[in-house]
């Protein structure tokens with residue numbers, strides 16, 4: 001259970017996308033839009049609290 005779906009955000013163009021974060025296979029993350037490697041991993045959005 002090393003894989004987790006996390007949200008990535010490109011710091012270059014602001015593109016956000018979901019991807020798999022595998023702690024055992026850390027690959028270089030690049031933006032699918034502008035191919036920048038300035039991609040930051042964001043916490044997965046939680047359900048809104050009432």
Ligand SMILES: [Zn+2]
Pocket residue numbers: 010011012013014015031032033034035036
């Ligand atoms: Zn980008």
